[in-house]
Amino acid sequence: MRIALTEVSKGRNGISLPETSVEFASGTARLALAETEQRPTILGLIASGRMRPDTGSVLIDGKRDAAALRRRIALVDAPDVSDPAPNVTVAGIVAEELMFAGRRSDPVAVSRWLQEAGARDLARTPIADVLAARRLRLLLELATLRHGVEGLVLVSPDRHGGDPREWWTLAQEFAERGYAVLVVAGEASAAVLTAPTPHRARPRPSRLRTRAGRALTKAVRP
16 A cells, blocks of 8 residues: 655645645655644644645545545544543543444453553553553554554654654554554654664655745655
């Protein structure tokens, strides 16, 4: 599966999202940069077929098909759209996601799933109190339970703090499992991820086109 966003924008003169182009495909993880409070969510909504851009196109395997995008791509942790309420416990979130996935969602099933996920200790913890790396792994794993999901769009993981390399490694893990992964984050995170380290070579950015000021998106190879 390949998703291509070509010169998409939102709002008059691109005020909500300047013209942006980025691609992500099965087995790869891509990083898209979006600054301001709303742009990451807007880009995530467009990339997952849940919002129509005012300009440009969004193609899945070369075709315009918003229904297929919504069916095959999960929008994960997008602020005010798909992020869980902060006071809901992890067990409550798991129960809800199991139900949406058409699985048993009783306390026994929830406990079993948390045990398999190595998160039974978090059952009664409000999701707002879960550290970033564990929160994001839980939400990504739960997103993959839904039938037909082949892609994951993770929005603003950097807002939870922590080391960006942790959630980028997580995105790569899901890509290695065959999912198409797009992560929308800020420029500060990209600076950390592209900085050379003793254990990690500097990734080469892929080509993409963007207009209206500073680059909004940038792809980073896994």
